[in-house]
């Protein structure tokens with residue numbers, strides 16, 4: 001499989017992915033598609049849990065409190081694969 005053109009031309013430092021924890025259900029699609037290992041799915045931090053909406057807290061309990069963090073956001077090349085892959089539409093790319 002060849003590398004998509006957008007990946008060949010992608011540069012770091014233009015955007016970072018932001019995950020909406022009220023939507024994210026930790027389903028791993030972003031981990032699977034990101035060519036640069038930007039994401040890590042793990043249990044939500046207490047401080048992030050406290051900031052969830054009422055509905056977000058209920059959803060969090062249903063899916064085991066797993067969400068996608070972005071420990072390597074600085075490696076993002078703005079390819080957009082994670083945005084398309086997320087079944088919850090929880091990811092957006094934000095200019096830095």
Ligand code: SF4
Nearest residue numbers: 034076077079080082
């Ligand atoms: S836009 Fe591409 S490089 Fe950036 S986090 Fe999403 S999948 Fe990874």
